[in-house]
Amino acid sequence: MNDIFDALPEIDENASRRLHARLAAAAQRDGLLDVAYRTLDTPVGTLLLAATEQGLVRVAYDREDHDAVLAKLAGAVSPRILRAPARLDAVARQLSEYFDGGRRLFDVPLDFRLSTGFRRAVLAHLPEIGYGSTESYAQVAAAAGSPRAVRAVGTACATNPLPVVVPCHRVVRSDGSFGGYVGGEDAKRTLLTLEAA
Amino acid sequence: MRLPGVIARPFEQIVTEYGPVVLRVCRAVVGPVDAEDAWSETFLAALRAYPELPADANVEAWLVTIAHRKAIDVTRARGRRAVPVEDLPERPSRAGNPDAWDGDLWDALARLPDKQRAAVAYHYLAGLPYKDIAEITGGSTDAARRAAADGLRTLRATYRHTTEVGGSTS
Numbered sequence: 603m604n605d606i607f608d609a610l611p612e613i614d615e616n617a618s619r620r621l622h623a624r625l626a627a628a629a630q631r632d633g634l635l636d637v638a639y640r641t642l643d644t645p646v647g648t649l650l651l652a653a654t655e656q657g658l659v660r661v662a663y664d665r666e667d668h669d670a671v672l673a674k675l676a677g678a679v680s681p682r683i684l685r686a687p688a689r690l691d692a693v694a695r696q697l698s699e700y701f702d703g704g705r706r707l708f709d710v711p712l713d714f715r716l717s718t719g720f721r722r723a724v725l726a727h728l729p730e731i732g733y734g735s736t737e738s739y740a741q742v743a744a745a746a747g748s749p750r751a752v753r754a755v756g757t758a759c760a761t762n763p764l765p766v767v768v769p770c771h772r773v774v775r776s777d778g779s780f781g782g783y784v785g786g787e788d789a790k791r792t793l794l795t796l797e798a799a
Numbered sequence: 800m801r802l803p804g805v806i807a808r809p810f811e812q813i814v815t816e817y818g819p820v821v822l823r824v825c826r827a828v829v830g831p832v833d834a835e836d837a838w839s840e841t842f843l844a845a846l847r848a849y850p851e852l853p854a855d856a857n858v859e860a861w862l863v864t865i866a867h868r869k870a871i872d873v874t875r876a877r878g879r880r881a882v883p884v885e886d887l888p889e890r891p892s893r894a895g896n897p898d899a900w901d902g903d904l905w906d907a908l909a910r911l912p913d914k915q916r917a918a919v920a921y922h923y924l925a926g927l928p929y930k931d932i933a934e935i936t937g938g939s940t941d942a943a944r945r946a947a948a949d950g951l952r953t954l955r956a957t958y959r960h961t962t963e964v965g966g967s968t969s
Contacts, residue, residue, distance in 0.1 A: 683809035
């Protein structure tokens with residue numbers, strides 16, 4: 603029927619790339635880029651990085667399924683989501699430096715909106731655990747103001763929306779074993795080994 | 800937070816899935832020079848309105864509706880600007896080239912009356928049914944069907960696309 607149009611390419615890759623970049627820039631300019639994201643290859647796999655205008659809102663491991671994470675962000679924050687690396691430049695650079703062993707602290711604005719109540723109190727405490735040290739779940743519970751909420755600390759760490767940057771990997775069992783981790787036990791070992799070096 | 804019954808699909812997916820077809824439509828309707836402006840205006844407007852789009856909306860028809868309005872804006876702006884001929888892009892890039900746009904096809908499309916060109920693009924490139932096209936361009940479903948048929952007949956007569964032109968032979 604439409605053989606006349608067969609000569610046209612179905613997808614024009616160059617134009618698509620150009621137009622996507624232009625859309626991301628215009629969306630940022632007009633305040634319509636509610637969530638910008640990119641991925642970053644690291645020693646613990648490909649990380650998804652997503653930021654609102656307020657700051658970094660989500661870091662996700664591969665095993666969390668990036669598409670599922672983005673779909674959840676669409677519901678919890680806004681569906682105005684674009685792959686737009688510019689907003690993630692600083693955190694991506696700092697993460698690369700961290701994985702190269704040259705950075706101990708992250709200095710980027712964080713958006714904690716995906717975490718509330720006690721979980722948020724736990725996350726607020728975690729950056730106080732210094733690079734290369736660890737605390738037990740019980741110590742973190744005490745520091746967050748509820749010494750008996752050890753199990754809730756475990757849940758707060760398991761649901762940390764900002765792993766690596768908010769260092770839930772520095773929370774370990776009182777017997778010294780690693781305990782669970784949102785990125786898997788191997789990733790936790792990689793991070794703690796990196797920081798111990 | 801979101802209203803119930805409203806879609807929650809990242810807009811990035813909409814761009815990936817429908818960006819190429821909307822670009823084809825824009826190229827057909829406003830030509831290769833203005834197509835990227837029309838596409839950009841279309842997707843920026845779509846992004847703005849996206850959170851309110853009902854879950855059961857036909858996304859492609861929604862985008863083509865926006866593109867139709869933006870094409871009119873772009874064409875009007877072009878009329879005021881009266882861009883000189885030298886600004887036209889290098890013409891006949893052919894199929895196989897990723898950035899290909901068949902200049903002869905655009906010439907043939909450009910000579911169609913607006914309604915026929917729109918009906919041909921929305922039906923044959925975007926795959927919209929005539930009922931949807933009638934809602935976008937105004938007029939009846941039958942009128943949209945006739946416009947597409949007349950437009951395609953004229954195209955076949957004026958645009959002599961062959962395999963030699965398409966580059967599938969040496």
